[in-house]
Amino acid sequence: xxxxxxxxxxxxxxxxxxxxxxxxxxxxxxxxxxxxxxxxxxxxxxxxxxxxxxxxxxxxxxxxxxxxxxxxxxxxxxxxxxxxxxxxxxxxxxxxxxxxxxxxxxxxxxxxxxxxxxxxxxxxxxxxxxxxxxxxxxxxxxxxxxxxxxxxxxxxxxxxxxxxxxxxxxxxxxxxxxxxxxxxxxxxxxxxxxxxxxxxxxxxxxxxxxxxxxxxxxxxxxxxxxxxxxxxxxxxxxxxxxxxxxxxxxxxxxxxxxxxxxxxxxxxxxxxxxxxxxxxxxxxxxxxxxxxxxxxxxxxxxxxxxxxxxxxxxxxxxxxxxxxxxxxxxxxxxxxxxxxxxxxxxxxxxxxxxxxxxxxxxxxxxxxxxxxxxxxxxxxxxxxxxxxxxxxxxxxxxxxxxxxxxxxxxxxxxxxxxxxxxxxxxxxxxxxxxxxxxxxxxxxxxxxxxxxxxxxxxxxxxxxxxxxxxxxxxxxxxxxxxxxxxxxxxxxxxxxxxxxxx
Numbered sequence: 240x241x242x243x244x245x246x247x248x249x250x251x252x253x254x255x256x257x258x259x260x261x262x263x264x265x266x267x268x269x270x271x272x273x274x275x276x277x278x279x280x281x282x283x284x285x286x287x288x289x290x291x292x293x294x295x296x297x298x299x300x301x302x303x304x305x306x307x308x309x310x311x312x313x314x315x316x317x318x319x320x321x322x323x324x325x326x327x328x329x330x331x332x333x334x335x336x337x338x339x340x341x342x343x344x345x346x347x348x349x350x351x352x353x354x355x356x357x358x359x360x361x362x363x364x365x366x367x368x369x370x371x372x373x374x375x376x377x378x379x380x381x382x383x384x385x386x387x388x389x390x391x392x393x394x395x396x397x398x399x400x401x402x403x404x405x406x407x408x409x410x411x412x413x414x415x416x417x418x419x420x421x422x423x424x425x426x427x428x429x430x431x432x433x434x435x436x437x438x439x440x441x442x443x444x445x446x447x448x449x450x451x452x453x454x455x456x457x458x459x460x461x462x463x464x465x466x467x468x469x470x471x472x473x474x475x476x477x478x479x480x481x482x483x484x485x486x487x488x489x490x491x492x493x494x495x496x497x498x499x500x501x502x503x504x505x506x507x508x509x510x511x512x513x514x515x516x517x518x519x520x521x522x523x524x525x526x527x528x529x530x531x532x533x534x535x536x537x538x539x540x541x542x543x544x545x546x547x548x549x550x551x552x553x554x555x556x557x558x559x560x561x562x563x564x565x566x567x568x569x570x571x572x573x574x575x576x577x578x579x580x581x582x583x584x585x586x587x588x589x590x591x592x593x594x595x596x597x598x599x600x601x602x603x604x605x606x607x608x609x610x611x612x613x614x615x616x617x618x619x620x621x622x623x624x625x626x627x628x629x630x631x632x633x634x635x636x637x638x639x640x641x642x643x644x645x646x647x648x649x650x651x652x653x654x655x656x657x658x659x660x661x662x663x664x665x666x667x668x669x670x671x672x673x674x675x676x677x678x679x680x681x682x683x684x685x686x687x688x689x690x691x692x693x694x695x696x697x698x699x700x701x702x703x704x705x706x707x708x709x710x711x712x713x714x715x716x717x718x719x720x721x722x723x724x725x726x727x728x729x730x731x732x733x734x735x736x737x738x739x740x741x
Contacts, residue, residue, distance in 0.1 A: 251272050252272045257272065257277075258271075258272045258354065259271040259355045260355070261290055262351060263351070264310070265289045266290035266307075268285050268288055268290060269286070271285055278325075279325065301321075302321070309342055310350055313342045314342070315341050320337065321338065322334075323335070386480045387405070387480060387481040388400070391478075397415065404481055407481055423449065423450065424450070427447075431446060433446075434462075439474055444464045447460070459485045459487075459488040460483055462481050463481075524564070527560050527564055528564075530556065580740050581623060583621065583739050584622055585619060588615035588618060588665070592650060595630050599637065608640070608645055609648070611648070614652060618663060621712075624711065631701040632667045633667065635701060636669035636671060639672050640669070641672055647669065648668070649666075653666075660733050662732060662734060666727060666729050670724075673720050673721050679717070679720070683716070712736065713733055714730065714731050715730075716730050
């Protein structure tokens with residue numbers, strides 16, 4: 240018997256759950272294990288003292304009265320997550336306990352004391368409050384965003400929804416999964432069905448659908464969610480959100496309409512430009528040609544005797560007609576390059592340069608120019624456009640040469656990558672009048688001229704045409720240089736084109 244009592248006492252003393260026994264109307268502390276003594280925080284000299292003597296701070300709290308009632312009535316009392324303020328180490332601290340008062344009854348049925356058990360759940364209580372606070376903040380954020388939430392029980396087919404969900408879908412209360420599907424536009428039912436079937440595989444659901452309003456109008460929504468599985472991997476629910484995207488859809492439609500209008504307007508503008516180019520090509524060429532002819536006739540008439548000023552004016556007219564014809568050709572080429580589809584073929588750039596040297600043979604001889612092209616590769620492109628590109632660049636280098644120094648044009652190539660694809664970087668370097676770096680980009684603008692038209696012929700379209708051609712071949716062109724010390728043009732072109740036409 241004595242051994243059993245000692246065993247029982249050892250068990251109580253070493254139990255991590257706080258346990259105490261109070262005897263009599265004064266609730267004299269008969270027993271308190273280490274866990275309870277630690278919870279009270281009053282030191283270990285508590286046995287034989289009255290309950291309120293150890294914990295005077297709880298006299299006005301329900302905690303003390305509950306213990307008295309259990310003693311008087313013999314009815315156990317249980318509380319969960321109950322707030323209790325205790326003075327520990329001289330500081331009043333708030334705790335939360337799960338506790339019980341159990342009556343101790345003798346053989347005559349008389350309650351002679353109570354056993355108090357408890358568990359400090361303060362940390363759990365604080366964590367729960369934090370979770371509740373986070374959930375509340377999340378709920379407020381969702382509500383203020385206009386997003387609706389839903390949860391579909393895949394077993395019962397019942398749907399739990401938020402207020403925003405009900406407003407978007409146009410329902411007043413609970414709705415079944417079948418009733419929810421009935422709210423969708425008939426044309427979107429297959430989309431919703433397919434999205435749910437895929438969700439059972441991927442675990443995610445996302446689709447756009449129209450909701451039929453009570454007035455039979457339709458409203459676009461976006462439904463997103465994920466599948467929840469049980470411990471066996473069986474899908475049990477779908478949780479997610481619904482968004483009203485009607486305004487977004489209307490904006491997209493309006494944007495498409497404006498883009499279509501602008502595209503039509505741009506097409507008309509391009510057609511007008513092409514028409515203008517044709518007018519320039521056919522209607523202006525003839526008057527210019529006649530001016531040149533009559534100017535030559537006038538100059539060559541035997542009976543006419545011209546003084547120095549007249550000869551100067553005739554020369555000016557001749558130069559102007561040449562320049563006008565050059566401008567007409569430039570406008571025609573620049574405006575029609577995007578209108579004509581060209582076949583893609585293999586092009587030997589070395590052959591292209593040799594042919595251009597033949598075309599420019601007279602000016603090369605006249606200026607004593609040196610033109611070297613080193614190991615140029617084969618690429619894919621439109622031969623007529625690539626030839627035009629390098630013709631313009633080489634002609635440019637010869638044109639803007641120094642008066643007292645023969646032009647020297649060096650063309651080299653280096654393998655490179657362009658947008659992750661194999662490409663070639665071709666450099667055309669000259670020793671001409673140079674280029675101010677501040678104007679390195681402006682020179683590719685149509686009709687942009689940096690030099691006097693009287694000193695250097697041209698229409699201001701050659702380099703703009705070069706940029707159009709490189710872009711059409713999915714390449715790039717840039718320029719660098721130094722004023723008075725030559726210019727360098729860098730053309731980067733892919734070795735292969737993605738399509739058969741360009």
